[in-house]
Amino acid sequence: MKKLLLILLCLPMIGFGQSISKDTDIKWLELNEAEALSAKHNKDILLFFYRENCDFCEKMKSQTFSDSAVIKLINDNFFPVMINGKSKDPIIYNKKKFINDKSNPEDEPNFHNLFKELVELKDGNYYWPTIVMLNGEHKKIIQGSGFWSKEQTLRNLKQILSN
Numbered sequence: 001m002k003k004l005l006l007i008l009l010c011l012p013m014i015g016f017g018q019s020i021s022k023d024t025d026i027k028w029l030e031l032n033e034a035e036a037l038s039a040k041h042n043k044d045i046l047l048f049f050y051r052e053n054c055d056f057c058e059k060m061k062s063q064t065f066s067d068s069a070v071i072k073l074i075n076d077n078f079f080p081v082m083i084n085g086k087s088k089d090p091i092i093y094n095k096k097k098f099i100n101d102k103s104n105p106e107d108e109p110n111f112h113n114l115f116k117e118l119v120e121l122k123d124g125n126y127y128w129p130t131i132v133m134l135n136g137e138h139k140k141i142i143q144g145s146g147f148w149s150k151e152q153t154l155r156n157l158k159q160i161l162s163n
Contacts, residue, residue: 026065027075031093034079038136044160046078047132049085049115056147057129067150073157078133085115085130093117094138119143133160 029037034045048065050057064070074080083091086109088100098114111126118132120143127145134140144156 024068024071026071026080028080028082031081031083031091034081035093035138037079038134040136042136044078044136044141045134046074046080046157047118047134048080048082049119049128049130049132050082051084051086051128054128060129060147064148064150064153067153070150070153070157073154077157077161083112083114085112085119085126085128086110087112119145 031045031047037043038045048060050061065074086100088102088109091098091112091114093114098112098117100109100112102108102110115126115130118134118140119126119130122145129145129147131142131144131148132140133142141160142156148156
């Protein structure tokens, strides 16, 4: 009888612990979903542009975006979208279709045209990863290129929120 009582008392805790763990990741959205939500709820879109085989992109995903304070700040205040900046897939943004117009499909992918539309060159180059913040009216607020530590990310995002 005591074992049954103990099991019954522990089951809700197990279920509760599982529901908590669901909020331990950034809630990445598709771009079209983030656009609609941003316009409706007056929250900014956080675009994280990465590319494959980018050490700093992977470092940011595994270190910065796994930090609980960063996760909470992003999930509570932004609509986050992760985009491969060299993807060959078409992307619809602001009712316009963007493609990667590399002429030979077998070649290494070129920069996606959406990436080139939203990311400004820095010293004549593009840097990875890149974060672009957009408001609900599709206006760029800021761009940040390169790896951001969790401390830099918290500081930069809090500064955006305070403006």
